[in-house]
Amino acid sequence: MDIKAVQTSYARWAPVYDKTFGVLTSFGRRQAVDYINSGSGSVLEVGVGTGLSLERYKSDLRVTGIDFSDQMLEKAQKKVRKQGLSHVVDLRQMDARDLDFPDASFDTIAAMHVLSVVPEPERVMSEIARVCKPGGKVVVTNHFVRTKGVLAALERISAPFANTIGWHSDFEIETILGEKVLSVEEQRQIPPLGMMTFLVLRKMTKS
Ligand SMILES: C[S@@+](CC[C@H](N)C(=O)[O-])C[C@H]1O[C@@H](n2cnc3c(N)ncnc32)[C@H](O)[C@@H]1O
Structure with missing residues (x-):
């Protein structure tokens, strides 16, 4: 998606996200x-969206x-205020392609249902x-x-509509596995219907 489409698409999604796509992705x-x-320690959630995950983090994380x-x-800011989530130390508008944080700032980075949305996912991974x-x-x-299969065909057919639906249905896992300092530690399929992938990458201690 291009960044303008992210803006318009997610302005449309914001009022209904929690009760639609947010439900479908809750397991992940x-x-x-x-x-x-x-x-x-510290956690950075990239593409935090409406903040559906925020209340679940344990209270001694930052x-x-x-x-x-x-x-x-x-929407995320409202949840933090309403629920008094003091472990959420900062919520900021930022482009994931250009993170305004120094090198080696966070112990853990979460990227949930965002990498097939961002423009230039390789740059975001870097x-x-x-x-x-x-x-x-x-x-x-x-x-x-x-x-393979019927769903694979549907994913390819709907791919040209990424800017309208809000994500790339034909996103390949290889797109995000190119960073030499990140190695795959865990990878498995998860609900709904094994459609989603749960992936843990670890950053090398020396580059
Ligand atoms: C499908 S939503 C996922 C939200 C949340 N992670 C979740 O699991 O509910 C994708 C989010 O990525 C955000 N996003 C897309 N491109 C981005 C970018 N370049 N920088 C930061 N956020 C971006 C969108 O604004 C949207 O909130």
Whole structure:
């Protein structure tokens, strides 16, 4: 998607996201946050959206969220205020292609259902790798294109409509696996219907 389409598409999604796409993707978010809760320290959630995950983080983590869409971010800010989520230390409007954080800032980076949305996902992965501490983890949940079957055909057919629907249905996992400092530690299919992938990458301690 181009960045203008992200803006218009997610301004449209924001009022209805939690009750639509947000429901469909809830298993992946729960899985990712439960995994992150087994660690400690600082967390950056890239593309935090309406903040559906925020209440689930354990209270002694320090969670920062960024998103490009003001409308999605406003929803997240409202949740933080309403629920008094003091572990959420910062929510900022930012482009994931150009993260405004120093190198090695975070112990864990979460990217949930965002990598098939962002323009230039390779550049986003490079930024994620840069701001992750050596030995830190990158936790991803996303839909990746299937290689066979009816759903695979549907994913390819709907691909040209990415700017309208709000994500790339034909997104290939290889797109995000090119960072040399990040190695795959865990990868499995998760609900609904095994359509999503849960992925953990670890940043090398020395480059
Ligand atoms: C499908 S939503 C996922 C939101 C949330 N992670 C979740 O699981 O509910 C994708 C989000 O990515 C955000 N996004 C897209 N491109 C972005 C970019 N370049 N920088 C930051 N956020 C971006 C959108 O604004 C949107 O909130």
